[in-house]
Every structure is written in C-alpha cells, then in structure tokens.
Amino acid sequence: MGITRREFLKRTAAAAAASYIGINLPAADRGQAQAADVDSWHRGTCRLCGAGCRVDLGVKNGKAVALKGVSDSRTNFGYLCMKGMLFYKIMGHPDRLKKPLYRASKKDPWKEITWDEALDIAAEKFAQAVKEYGNNSVAYYGSGQALTEETYIFQKVMRAGLQTNNVEGNPRLCMASAVGGYLTSFGADEPIGSYSNIEKATCFFIIGSNMAEAHPVIFRRVMRRKLDHKDEVKVINADPRVSPTSRIADLHLQFEPGTDLALLNAMAWVILDEKLYDEEFIKNYATFRVGKEKKEVSFEEYKKFLEDYTPEKAAQICKGNITAENIRKVARWFAKSSATMSMWTMGINQRKRGVWANNMISNLHILTGQLCKPGADSFSLTGQPNACGGVREGGGLCHILPGHRLVKKEKLRRQVEEAWGVPAGRIPPKPGYHTMAMFKAVNEGKIKAIWINCTSPAQSLPNCDLYRKGMAREDCFMVVSDIFPTKTTELANLILPTAFHFEKTGVYGCTERRSQLTRKAVNAPGEAMPEVWIVREWALRLSKKLNDPVIEQCVAPFKGLEPDYELPKAIWDEYTQKLTKGRDNDLRGATYDVLAQMPDGVQWPAPTKEFALKGGTDIKFVRGIDPMADSEAKDDKPLQFYGPAHPDKKLWIWLRPYKGPEEVPDSQYPFYLSTGRIIDHWHTSSMTGRIKELMRANPYAYVEVNPEDAKELGIKPGDMVLVESRRGKNVLPAKVYEGPVKGMVFVYWHDMDEDRMINRVTKDAFDPGSKEPEFKICACRIKKVSGPKPLKPYLVTM
Amino acid sequence: MKKISKALLMSGIAAAMIYGCTGSSSGPAKQAAVKPSGHPVLTEQEMLTPCQECHQAATPEVYEEWYNSRHGIDNVKCFQCHGTYEELKRVPDQFACAVCHSAEFQHTEEGKSCWDCHPAHKFVVHK
Numbered sequence: 036m037g038i039t040r041r042e043f044l045k046r047t048a049a050a051a052a053a054s055y056i057g058i059n060l061p062a063a064d065r066g067q068a069q070a071a072d073v074d075s076w077h078r079g080t081c082r083l084c085g086a087g088c089r090v091d092l093g094v095k096n097g098k099a100v101a102l103k104g105v106s107d108s109r110t111n112f113g114y115l116c117m118k119g120m121l122f123y124k125i126m127g128h129p130d131r132l133k134k135p136l137y138r139a140s141k142k143d144p145w146k147e148i149t150w151d152e153a154l155d156i157a158a159e160k161f162a163q164a165v166k167e168y169g170n171n172s173v174a175y176y177g178s179g180q181a182l183t184e185e186t187y188i189f190q191k192v193m194r195a196g197l198q199t200n201n202v203e204g205n206p207r208l209c210m211a212s213a214v215g216g217y218l219t220s221f222g223a224d225e226p227i228g229s230y231s232n233i234e235k236a237t238c239f240f241i242i243g244s245n246m247a248e249a250h251p252v253i254f255r256r257v258m259r260r261k262l263d264h265k266d267e268v269k270v271i272n273a274d275p276r277v278s279p280t281s282r283i284a285d286l287h288l289q290f291e292p293g294t295d296l297a298l299l300n301a302m303a304w305v306i307l308d309e310k311l312y313d314e315e316f317i318k319n320y321a322t323f324r325v326g327k328e329k330k331e332v333s334f335e336e337y338k339k340f341l342e343d344y345t346p347e348k349a350a351q352i353c354k355g356n357i358t359a360e361n362i363r364k365v366a367r368w369f370a371k372s373s374a375t376m377s378m379w380t381m382g383i384n385q386r387k388r389g390v391w392a393n394n395m396i397s398n399l400h401i402l403t404g405q406l407c408k409p410g411a412d413s414f415s416l417t418g419q420p421n422a423c424g425g426v427r428e429g430g431g432l433c434h435i436l437p438g439h440r441l442v443k444k445e446k447l448r449r450q451v452e453e454a455w456g457v458p459a460g461r462i463p464p465k466p467g468y469h470t471m472a473m474f475k476a477v478n479e480g481k482i483k484a485i486w487i488n489c490t491s492p493a494q495s496l497p498n499c500d501l502y503r504k505g506m507a508r509e510d511c512f513m514v515v516s517d518i519f520p521t522k523t524t525e526l527a528n529l530i531l532p533t534a535f536h537f538e539k540t541g542v543y544g545c546t547e548r549r550s551q552l553t554r555k556a557v558n559a560p561g562e563a564m565p566e567v568w569i570v571r572e573w574a575l576r577l578s579k580k581l582n583d584p585v586i587e588q589c590v591a592p593f594k595g596l597e598p599d600y601e602l603p604k605a606i607w608d609e610y611t612q613k614l615t616k617g618r619d620n621d622l623r624g625a626t627y628d629v630l631a632q633m634p635d636g637v638q639w640p641a642p643t644k645e646f647a648l649k650g651g652t653d654i655k656f657v658r659g660i661d662p663m664a665d666s667e668a669k670d671d672k673p674l675q676f677y678g679p680a681h682p683d684k685k686l687w688i689w690l691r692p693y694k695g696p697e698e699v700p701d702s703q704y705p706f707y708l709s710t711g712r713i714i715d716h717w718h719t720s721s722m723t724g725r726i727k728e729l730m731r732a733n734p735y736a737y738v739e740v741n742p743e744d745a746k747e748l749g750i751k752p753g754d755m756v757l758v759e760s761r762r763g764k765n766v767l768p769a770k771v772y773e774g775p776v777k778g779m780v781f782v783y784w785h786d787m788d789e790d791r792m793i794n795r796v797t798k799d800a801f802d803p804g805s806k807e808p809e810f811k812i813c814a815c816r817i818k819k820v821s822g823p824k825p826l827k828p829y830l831v832t833m
Numbered sequence: 834m835k836k837i838s839k840a841l842l843m844s845g846i847a848a849a850m851i852y853g854c855t856g857s858s859s860g861p862a863k864q865a866a867v868k869p870s871g872h873p874v875l876t877e878q879e880m881l882t883p884c885q886e887c888h889q890a891a892t893p894e895v896y897e898e899w900y901n902s903r904h905g906i907d908n909v910k911c912f913q914c915h916g917t918y919e920e921l922k923r924v925p926d927q928f929a930c931a932v933c934h935s936a937e938f939q940h941t942e943e944g945k946s947c948w949d950c951h952p953a954h955k956f957v958v959h960k
Contacts, residue, residue: 101928106936114933117913247908255907262903282906714908728917732910734881825878 073101078634079553080543081119082180082536083717085417086110086252087545088119089635092537092556099123099537099557108635109650110230110545116251117729118717124726125535126557130519130832132532133561141507141526145833150562154569156529157486158576160512164483165197165581170463174201174473174482178489179209179419179426182541183550184606185566186425187437188590189488192574194430195457196586200442200467201482204431205490206422207470211805212384213415214427216393220401220413220687223619223678224427224439227655228376228412229547229638233260235410238372239270240365242295242396243382243811247279248714250380250416253546257378258283269368273298274382275355275776276709276739288361289776290353292707292812293696296388298357299395300693301349304341305366306402312370313404319672321401322683325690332690340690352693355776370403374410380418381711385810389802391691401686407657407674417546418712424544428620428639429610433467437610438618439679442466454613457585469806470496471799478505484512488566489533493522494719494787497808498762498799516566519721520831522787533566534559540603541567542630548652550625551636555599567606568598615639619663619678625651642666696812697800700778704760704814706744707779710793716785723785724830734828736786736793738767740817744778745771753823758782760815763795768823780817784810788829870921880918884911898954 073093081088089108093101102123106113125131135153136145148156164172175193177186181204190202217224233256246254261268261283272284275292290298306312323337324330346359369375377400383392397413405411417423430437440447448462468476474496476482496502506513506526515527518535538559544550559565571590578586592609596602604627611622624647625637638651640663656674658664667677669684676684700706715732716723723729738756740748750756756769758780767782767790775781782793789795798813868874875882888911889896899905913932914925930947931938941947951957 101932103928103932103935113935116908117910120913120932247906251908255903258903258906262906279906279908715910728912731881731917732883732912826881828881 076103077537077554077556078105079537079556080420080545080551080636081115082122082420082722083118084250085179085419085422085546086250087420087543087547087549087551087636088115088252089551090115090119092123094556097557099126105634110547110549110635111252114252114255117715117732118723119252121726121728122536122722125519125722126538127560128519128725130725130830131535131560131563132518132520132524132530132833133563134532135562136530136833138528141509141528145530150564150572153529153531154572154576157514157531157573158580160514160528161197161484161486162577162580164512168483170197170199171201171467172481172483173197173199174468174476174485175203176470176473176485176487176490176492177202177204177426177431179204179206179417179422181421181425181431181489181566182539182603183421183425183429183544183610184541184603185488185570186421186429186431187610188567188570188593188606189486190430190437191455192570192577192586192589194436194462195452195455196574196577196583196589198461198463200433200463200465201473202431202467203433203470203473204426205470205492205495206419206426207432207807208385208495208810209381209418209807210384210415210422210427211432211807212386212389212393212802213417215390215802215805216397217415218678218680219390219689220394220397221678222676222681222684222686223655225423225548225620226412226414226546227406228414229549229653230256231653232374232376232410232412232414233257236260236372236374236376236412237264237268237410238368238375239268240273240369240375240377240396240399241270241280241284242273242377242379243384243392244378244380244416245274245276245278245280245382245711246378246380246416247282249418249712251714253416254280269372271365271368273365275707275779276711276774276781278711278774279714286361286365288357288365289355290357291355291776292709292779293386293699294353294693295383296392296395296691297344297349297352297693298362299392299399300341300344300691301346301362302366302369303395303398303402304344304349305346305363306370306399307338307341309363309367311367312402316404317402317688320674320676321686321688323690324687329687337688337690344693369399369405372405374408375400375403375405376410376412376414378414378416380416382811384415384805384807386807386812387697387800387802387809388691388694389807389809390804391689391694394689394691397686398688398691401688406686407654409654415546420545421543423546423548424542424550428544428615428622433469433473436462437614439620440618451614454609455589457588461585471801471806471808474502474505477508477511478502480508480510482511484514486514486516487523487527488516491517491521491523491719491721493526494792494794495784496799497794497797497810499792499794500763501799516569517721518563519725520833521719521721522792522831524833525831531569532559532561532563533569534563538563539565539567539598540600542607548620548638548655549636550622550630550639551633552627552630554631565598565603567593567602571602619655621663624648697809698798698813700814704816705778706815706817708758708760708793708796708813708815709775709779709781709811710784710797711781713783713785716783718785719787720785721787721830724787724828730828733783733785735788735826736765736767736783736791737770738765738817739770739772739774739781741775741777741779742771742773744780745769748817748819750817750819751822754819755821755824757818757820758793758796758815759817760796760798760813762798765793765796766790766820768826769819780815786829787831791829868921871923872918872921875918884915895954902954902956904954904956
C-alpha cells in the first residue's frame with residue numbers, strides 16, 4: 036500500500052489550507068503574466084470543436100508556448116475551454132510524425148523514406164489501382180478538421196483528376212443528418228441564425244446535446260443567459276441521460292433512447308390542439324409534405340396525422356420521466372416564449388432516423404414562427420471545426436460538389452468543370468460511396484487504394500472491428516496523413532507527416548456559417564508538410580503515371596506557389612471566387628485580406644468585400660440583413676427562403692412518423708448503450724491524450740450505470756464491468772450515478788485501449804437518407820467481472 | 834436546477850481511492866509527504882485522479898464554492914488555473930485568468946489581484 040485514503044485526504048486538506056496564504060501578486064508580475072513571456076501573438080481559430088473560438092497563439096523562440104482567447108471575437112468573447120487553452124502543447128510533442136514512413140506489406144516494419152519516394156509510391160499505387168480496377172477502386176476519406184483548402188484540393192483531384200466521386204469524410208458520421216434535415220425543412224443547408232441569438236432567446240430547447248462538455252464555450256453563453264435571467268428564460272433539456280448540461284435546465288425530459296420522435300410529434304400535437312401556432316407565418320412561408328415523393332398535403336391532413344401522438348400516447352412510448360403534462364408544459368414554453376432557440380448535436384444526428392428527428396425539431400419552429408427573428412432559431416451545433424466550412428461547403432462528401440451543388444445534377448457538374456477548366460463530363464454523374472459503403476467496399480476488396488487524412492476510422496467507425504478487418508487487407512493500399520500515430524496508422528502502408536494548425540495557413544468554417552483564417556505562426560517539426568503541398572505534388576506525379584494531362588490541369592493554377600501562404604491563398608481564391616459565386620454560401624467577399632482584418636471572420640452569404648468587412652450575414656433569409664434575401668427575392672414579403680433545394684421557396688413541415696432505433700434491448704441484450712464526448716478529450720484522444728493535464732482529468736473511459744440497475748446487478752463504483760453487444764465487447768470501470776435512464780448505460784468514446792474502445796461494441800446501422808450511423812443507440816448486456824483494478828491510459832505510438 | 838454530479842463524483846472518489854491506493858506498493862509517496870507546492874506527493878497512479886474527486890472530500894468548502902460557481906457549472910476545472918501536479922501553483926499566475934478574461938484583466942487596479950474583487954472559487958461578479 037502506498038498511502039491510505041485517510042492519510043491521503045488528511046495531507047491534501049493540510050496542503051489546500053496553506054494555499055490561501057499570500058494570494059496577492061505584485062503588479063509587475065501581473066504585467067508579466069499578461070505577456071505570458073512570449074515574443075509574439077498570432078491570431079487564429081481553435082483547432083478542436085465546431086464552436087469556432089478565436090485564439091491568440093503565443094510564440095517564443097519559434098515555439099508555441101501559450102494560448103489565450105480573443106476578447107473581441109463574437110464566437111467566444113475571449114473564453115476558452117481546457118482543450119482550447121492547452122492544445123499548443125501537442126505541437127512540440129515528441130510523438131509527432133516527422134518523416135514519411137513506408138512498408139510494402141502491413142506486416143513489415145516501418146521504414147523511413149524521403150518525400151520524393153513517398154509521393155512516387157502514393158502516385159504509383161493509386162495509378163495502378165485505376166489502371167487495373169477502374170476509377171472507383173480508389174477513394175479519399177477526409178475530415179471535418181482539415182482546412183477548407185485541403186478538402187477542396189483533395190476532392191478536386193479525386194473528382195476531375197481520377198474521375199471518381201469516392202470522396203467522403205468523417206462529417207458523415209456526425210452531421211450528415213443535420214444537412215439532410217436543413218435541406219428538407221428549409222431548402223438550404225446550415226443554420227439560419229447565429230450564436231448571437233443566444234443572448235436574445237427566452238426559451239432554450241436543448242435536445243440530444245451535452246453541450247456543456249461538447250461545446251463548453253457556447254454552453255457558457257447559454258448558462259450566462261439563464262443565470263442572468265433566471266425567471267425570464269426557460270431551459271428545457273431533453274435527453275435519455277442527465278448530463279452536466281442538465282444543471283441549467285428548468286425541466287429535464289428523460290426518455291428511453293430513440294423515443295424522442297414521439298415526443299416531438301406530441302409537442303406539435305399540443306401546439307395545434309391549443310392553437311399555439313403562428314397562422315400567418317405558416318400561411319406566408321410554409322407547406323406540409325409527406326413521403327419520398329414530397330407530396331404536398333394540407334394543414335388538416337397534418338392535424339389528422341398527429342392524432343396518433345397525443346401527449347398521453349407519447350408518454351407511454353417515451354417512458355422515463357415523461358408525462359403528458361410535461362409534454363404540454365414544454366410545448367407551451369416553446370411556442371409562447373418571445374424567442375425559442377433549439378440546439379442539438381449527435382443525440383439527434385447519429386440516429387437511424389436522424390433526418391426525421393431534425394425535421395421534427397424544425398417543424399416546431401415553423402409551426403410557431405420561431406425563426407428569422409432575434410433569439411429564435413433551429414440550431415444544429417456542429418462537432419468539428421471545419422465540418423461546415425470544408426466538408427459541407429467545400430464538396431467533401433460523395434454526393435456534393437463545392438458550393439452546395441449536388442453531384443447528380445448535370446448543370447451543376449458542368450458549372451464546376453467549367454470553373455476548373457476541365458473537359459465536360461470529367462466529373463462522374465453518379466455519387467461515390469458514402470462512408471459506411473466505402474468501408475464496406477474496403478472489406479469486400481473493391482477499394483484498392485484509399486487515402487485517409489486527419490482522422491482515425493479504425494477507432495471512430497461504429498462496429499469498428501468489422502471495418503478494421505478490411506483496412507488490414509493486403510490488397511488495399513492505405514495512405515494515412517496525420518500528425519500522430521493512431522489506430523488507423525497501425526493499418527497503413529504509407530504514413531505521411533502533416534503540418535498541424537498554426538504550422539500552415541487556411542480557413543475553418545464553424546457552426547454558424549462563419550469562416551475564419553488561421554495563418555502559419557511556427558514551423559512544423561521534422562519534414563512534416565501542409566496537405567495542400569502534398570496533394571499538389573502527388574497530383575503532378577499521378578498525371579505522369581496515368582499519362583493524363585487533366586490531372587495536372589487540376590493543380591496547374593497552383594504550381595510553383597510556396598506552400599505556407601501563397602498556395603492555400605490561391606486555392607481559397609479559386610474556391611470562393613469561382614465556385615461560391617451566386618450560391619447560397621457566397622464567400623466572394625471573404626478574401627484572405629478581409630479575413631485577416633476581422634477579429635472573428637465572416638459569415639456567409641458575403642458576396643462583396645464591403646459587406647464581408649461588416650461581418651457578413653447574421654440571420655439568413657431576412658431582407659435587409661441577408662443580401663441574398665434581396666437579390667433572390669420572389670415577392671415583397673420580408674422573409675425570402677431562396678435555398679436551392681425547395682423549388683417553391685417555402686419551408687416544409689414534414690409528416691414524419693415515430694420510428695424506433697434499429698436495435699432495441701431484448702432478453703439477451705437487455706440494456707440500451709449510448710456513447711458521447713467528454714469535455715477533456717477530443718475524438719479519439721490522439722491529440723488530447725498527449726496533454727497530461729487532459730489525460731489525467733480523464734485517463735480512461737468508464738461505463739455509467741444507473742444506481743437501480745447497478746444495485747440489481749451487484750455493481751459498485753469502480754468495479755470492472757463487461758459491456759457486450761452482438762458485435763463486440765469492452766471491459767470498463769463502472770461509474771454509478773443517476774445519469775443514464777434506468778435500463779441504459781453510457782460510455783465515452785475517446786479511449787483507444789482495445790478493452791475500452793467502445794466503437795467495437797456500437798452498431799453500424801445508418802439513416803437511409805443521410806447515411807449517418809446510429810452510434811447513439813444499440814442493445815448490450817452488462818455484468819460485473821471483478822472489483823476495481825488499477826488501469827493505465829493508452830495511446831498508440833510508433 | 835438539478836444537482837447532478839455529486840453522486841458521480843462520490844463514486845469517482847471511491848474508485849480513485851481504490852485505484853490510487855492499491856495501484857502501487859511502493860513509490861514516492863513513502864519517501865516524501867509534501868511537495869514544495871504544498872500538495873501531497875502522489876504516485877503515478879494517483880496522478881490519474883481528477884483533482885476535484887479528492888478535493889470534494891479533502892477541501893469540501895472549496896469544492897462547494899467551485900461547484901456552485903459559474904466556473905463549476907461550465908466545467909472550468911482546477912488544473913486550468915492551478916496547473917497539474919508537477920507545475921502545481923497554489924496561487925495561480927494571473928495569466929491563468931487572462932487566458933479567458935484578457936479584456937477584464939486590463940481593467941484590474943494597480944496593486945490588486947483578480948481575486949481581490951472576484952473571490953477565489955466562487956467568482957461572483959464582485960465581492
């Protein structure tokens with residue numbers, strides 16, 4: 036025994052008591068503290084979540100030594116979470132990948148090679164696959180953490196160069212259902228409003244989001260709004276799990292996983308029954324739709340459809356603490372408040388019916404007219420820093436081209452080909468594999484060469500063991516470009532070391548349509564290079580190996596440009612000036628020069644520099660605020676829903692039935708399993724796990740068990756518990772608390788230890804519309820396997 | 834508003850104590866009781882215990898003040914101001930405040946610390 040608990044507490048108490056002595060710092064020290072002993076500060080955006088916090092990076096002697104928030108930024112007002120204030124520490128970490136590494140067989144040891152050799156090998160393997168197996172035997176799998184310039188150039192070379200739409204990225208796993216929801220409800224992707232609505236809202240409907248941990252700096256704004264206006268502002272938190280977000284809630288609606296679709300329809304029922312809807316708003320701006328054919332139906336038909344969703348019936352479906360009276364209460368709060376803002380994340384998106392769930396939240400806003408006015412919004416929080424800007428807007432998914440264009444529309448393909456100066460017909464008309472289909476194709480041996488950039492699907496895919504088998508195939512050549520070893524580099528043939536944030540230049544577009552520039556401030560370690568350089572050099576080699584000058588044409592405008600600023604600037608200019616012109620994400624005004632002048636970037640649409648220098652569009656579709664609401668106006672009404680997906684330029688209220696999750700508990704697997712993010716870690720923890728403050732704060736994943744379930748199963752805090760599904764198992768320490776609803780367990784997903792990697796257990800069912808997997812719900816069984824055991828944190832190293 | 838994490842933290846403390854105190858049969862804990870920072874010496878295993886899990890029991894008043902403060906509700910954790918074990922500062926550098934409160938920091942009166950006006954751990958607007 037080291038020390039006893041009693042001794043430990045006694046000593047800790049004595050030490051803490053001493054900490055109250057001498058707390059005044061001399062003024063001189065305070066000045067020094069403010070300066071934080073740096074040579075210079077460099078403006079940029081946080082590398083981690085989708086909030087888009089602006090930061091200043093402190094540099095001393097060419098090294099990153101500090102971070103602080105930017106007070107005049109409209110996203111974070113200077114505030115940062117622990118990840119945002121500490122991520123500079125990984126930049127000089129000894130585990131950084133510094134040289135290209137290669138092995139012909141995945142069983143061979145790694146060998147350091149030169150960039151020339153690495154690029155030749157990557158080009159040769161992709162060219163060989165195309166020649167032998169066709170264009171669709173190659174694929175790119177990217178990231179919502181890649182810069183927009185990176186995603187754009189990757190997809191350009193893949194589509195127009197290698198003539199495949201096998202372009203995907205991890206945003207498929209997190210916000211594809213929000214894309215589907217926005218397009219089908221509002222006719223246009225991405226939120227209508229902005230964070231600025233938070234300070235004007237008087238009712239928050241937070242559903243399927245633990246924003247206190249996943250978006251802490253945005254949560255701070257909601258918390259502050261609530262605490263400063265305790266009686267005036269209501270907060271509703273709807274979630275099967277009580278989380279840190281619930282601390283500010285007036286009412287926590289806790290239901291069985293997957294039943295929230297019934298809850299949302301029942302809220303609509305109350306709104307209709309009690310005539311809480313905005314008749315004028317509906318008459319002016321909305322239609323009712325049903326089915327795959329998007330058939331228009333009447334208000335009366337919608338009302339009849341909702342008869343199956345009385346609060347009493349919904350309460351029976353939802354269980355937990357849901358009562359008919361609670362449903363009535365929240366529907367009234369939602370409809371009657373002066374301004375209601377809904378916020379959601381993965382609890383809604385990562386679902387078999389994620390698009391429907393998105394539609395049903397937006398239904399409530401359309402019905403009540405809680406849109407396009409200060410404080411009212413149907414607001415999806417995005418998980419990654421550039422899922423919106425790079426992937427949704429830049430053409431980073433298999434079915435979309437840059438500027439919110441659909442691959443399947445010939446006219447839109449032609450626009451892109453013309454902008455790129457490549458022959459008509461060069462972009463294939465058929466969308467490529469979506470993420471789950473792509474890795475299924477890897478499993479089946481259909482993909483012969485795949486490039487995975489800045490993400491770790493070996494850990495982040497649901498049911499990951501199944502897909503790791505494919506990635507381990509010797510006949511699938513795998514390039515992985517990243518900054519650290521991960522579970523995915525373990526399965527690669529070629530590892531390319533990339534520059535990290537602030538070691539290169541580029542734009543991130545955050546949740547609220549805001550694009551922000553981060554310029555290079557320090558050199559990347561070793562031979563790590565920016566992706567834009569890597570792709571350009573790879574494409575030039577590909578062109579030769581395939582004897583195809585069009586591939587060279589894809590990067591011709593960028594040849595010879597230095598990679599730290601001129602190259603990404605040229606790519607950004609091409610994308611914004613040629614491909615966002617006239618599109619709903621018009622970014623022509625947001626040039627690098629303009630972005631560099633703004634403390635917090637620009638919100639699109641921003642068609643001109645003059646408009647961009649004012650910050651861009653705070654609320655879409657409102658004449659006088661959104662310039663496109665004027666330029667695209669079809670009548671004299673103050674709101675103009677000009678989005679590309681709705682020919683009638685109206686908002687659509689959808690008749691969506693309740694449908695449960697793909698897999699529900701049964702006698703063999705009697706529990707629901709859900710997963711989520713913890714505040715101290717980012718995704719697969721390959722970065723945050725290397726910051727000791729963050730690793731110590733949450734060194735390993737655990738399973739949360741409801742006290743009633745724990746009592747029945749004899750599970751005590753710290754006991755090692757088996758969590759097993761039909762796909763795989765974990766053994767994790769237990770935390771017993773009234774978080775998950777009875778009958779449900781919850782596991783954080785960052786841990787890369789094989790015993791605690793929860794995506795070995797999750798299910799790979801996906802939404803038929805958005806193709807986003809249902810990470811949030813599957814069936815499992817649990818049992819105690821032993822008492823507490825000492826555990827070690829785990830990170831993949833080379 | 835529901836107070837949700839006490840049970841979680843208590844269970845965490847129990848787990849941390851069990852891991853911490855059984856995870857090592859020797860180590861620095863036996864050799865020195867207190868570091869220069871004033872913190873008890875911890876084993877490698879004990880260092881994997883989030884600060885608040887022990888301090889909920891060791892310094893309950895401080896824990897309660899923090900837990901009920903805006904910092905506590907927004908999950909601003911001990912290490913963000915005080916650092917982690919090796920670099921632990923009983924009295925944080927004021928730069929720890931300036932990381933988030935840069936603009937406010939400029940307004941502090943000469944000779945005063947942030948916590949002269951905003952009491953430590955409670956962080957109400959003004960004393």
